[in-house]
Amino acid sequence: MSKKLLLKNAHIEGIRYFETYRKHGGYEAAEKALKMSTDEVLEEVKVSGLRGRGGAGFPTGMKWSFLAKPEGVPRHLVVNADESEPGTFKDRYLMEFLPHLLIEGMLISSYCLGSNVSYIYIRGEYSWIPDILEEAIEEAKAAGFLGKNILGTGYDLEIYVQRGAGAYICGEETALLESLEGRRGNPRLKPPFPAVKGLWERPTVVNNVESIAAVVPIIEIGGAEYAKIGVGRSTGTKLISACGNINKPGVYEIDMTITVEEFIYSDEYCGGIPNGKKLKACIPGGSSVPIVPANLLLKTINGEPRYMNYESLADGGFATGTMMGSGGFIVLDEDQCVVNHTMTLARFYNHESCGQCTPCREGTGWMYKILKKIEKGEGKMEDIDLLWDIQRKIEGNTICPLGDAAAWPVAAAIRHFRDEFEWHVNNPELCLTQNYGIANY
Ligand code: NAD
Numbered sequence: 143m144s145k146k147l148l149l150k151n152a153h154i155e156g157i158r159y160f161e162t163y164r165k166h167g168g169y170e171a172a173e174k175a176l177k178m179s180t181d182e183v184l185e186e187v188k189v190s191g192l193r194g195r196g197g198a199g200f201p202t203g204m205k206w207s208f209l210a211k212p213e214g215v216p217r218h219l220v221v222n223a224d225e226s227e228p229g230t231f232k233d234r235y236l237m238e239f240l241p242h243l244l245i246e247g248m249l250i251s252s253y254c255l256g257s258n259v260s261y262i263y264i265r266g267e268y269s270w271i272p273d274i275l276e277e278a279i280e281e282a283k284a285a286g287f288l289g290k291n292i293l294g295t296g297y298d299l300e301i302y303v304q305r306g307a308g309a310y311i312c313g314e315e316t317a318l319l320e321s322l323e324g325r326r327g328n329p330r331l332k333p334p335f336p337a338v339k340g341l342w343e344r345p346t347v348v349n350n351v352e353s354i355a356a357v358v359p360i361i362e363i364g365g366a367e368y369a370k371i372g373v374g375r376s377t378g379t380k381l382i383s384a385c386g387n388i389n390k391p392g393v394y395e396i397d398m399t400i401t402v403e404e405f406i407y408s409d410e411y412c413g414g415i416p417n418g419k420k421l422k423a424c425i426p427g428g429s430s431v432p433i434v435p436a437n438l439l440l441k442t443i444n445g446e447p448r449y450m451n452y453e454s455l456a457d458g459g460f461a462t463g464t465m466m467g468s469g470g471f472i473v474l475d476e477d478q479c480v481v482n483h484t485m486t487l488a489r490f491y492n493h494e495s496c497g498q499c500t501p502c503r504e505g506t507g508w509m510y511k512i513l514k515k516i517e518k519g520e521g522k523m524e525d526i527d528l529l530w531d532i533q534r535k536i537e538g539n540t541i542c543p544l545g546d547a548a549a550w551p552v553a554a555a556i557r558h559f560r561d562e563f564e565w566h567v568n569n570p571e572l573c574l575t576q577n578y579g580i581a582n583y
């Protein structure tokens with residue numbers, strides 16, 4: 143049974159509201175943190191080993207310690223709630239059902255970072271959630287946990303919710319900051335990182351919703367206890383949003399010691415694949431991370447079981463591994479067509495490219511066109527090589543990681559499922575009439 147830290151009270155009716163949240167220990171971690179020095183809070187977060195839960199897995203404590211502190215310049219915490227990665231919906235769950243966990247995490251984090259005005263930037267498509275968050279903010283304010291002189295400590299904090307307008311690129315932290323400042327969400331070059339020059343050129347920490355929520359249990363149980371959960375550099379718990387061909391789609395909290403096999407087949411999590419179908423492949427970290435075929439998903443290349451954590455999923459690099467990413471776990475059964483799936487993702491990235499960098503603007507459209515051709519049975523063998531070549535020329539050649547995110551799924555699909563691409567080229571007549579299933583060859 144996995145340990146629950148974030149979702150331990152999620153089942154309690156009314157936990158969305160301050161009164162119930164408080165009755166079950168809510169804001170006690172904030173009370174504890176506000177009695178500590180900001181350095182002590184930072185130390186707990188560092189010791190916890192918490193890694194950014196948005197996808198990059200960058201150590202949160204280290205990011206916080208990079209925050210510049212020039213005299214007289216305000217600093218900000220910005221929560222990235224622009225969760226738009228296909229397959230990823232764990233932040234939505236946290237904000238919808240446990241908004242006070244996020245607000246409490248923001249209070250502790252803002253206090254530690256010295257931010258008096260913090261923001262939640264939320265994706266436009268989550269249209270019903272800002273009201274939930276704003277209600278929670280009002281409740282916390284009425285109870286003295288936000289506003290002026292919080293709990294008599296002299297610390298002031300205001301939190302504002304900013305709605306995005308539906309662009310995936312605004313989840314990239316610098317595009318998010320541009321958008322928050324009222325401009326088109328074009329990513330900025332890094333460095334300088336937001337920790338040095340962020341919102342309105344002020345030092346800013348941008349953290350994912352789940353990362354900030356995790357600060358609550360870290361303060362509650364202490365960084366050292368938090369670090370004992372999990373394994374190696376994959377400490378604490380991780381929320382996984384599971385979808386695709388599984389019996390029980392949903393959001394699960396895991397402690398990163400379970401195997402991928404257990405996660406897919408155990409009744410505690412995904413509950414197996416419907417209709418007794420076989421597992422074909424999985425994308426374990428949201429659509430941007432490489433797809434992995436079943437044989438490499440259940441075992442590493444050395445025959446070790448593959449675990450649901452940062453290191454094990456990445457084992458072997460992109461040749462045999464993948465990434466934990468944002469924890470958007472997409473399962474494909476034996477009937478799914480990888481070419482069709484890859485084309486769908488290519489269409490998404492082409493649509494979402496901001497157009498700033500030529501390799502991404504032109505390359506994503508080109509990849510989509512070729513994939514469409516191959517998928518319809520109108521492709522040639524050389525198109526597969528051309529596709530490989532284009533993705534190589536996008537990766538690493540753009541300002542932000544959207545280019546990489548568009549290239550990696552294509553690269554992994556060709557690397558692991560080239561036979562499926564070739565089947566499409568060799569069987570044009572079947573492409574139009576069948577589900578291009580693996581059973582056909
Ligand atoms: P990144 O590695 O560039 O940065 C991670 C974080 O660490 C950033 O906040 C960055 O500012 C900070 N950082 C890194 N080096 C630093 C330094 N030297 N000084 C100060 N701060 C530093 O990654 P990224 O571009 O922020 O994120 C990419 C990831 O986002 C991908 O791996 C993907 O999984 C994920 N993603 C998630 C979603 C979602 O909906 N959750 C959507 C798209 C992509």
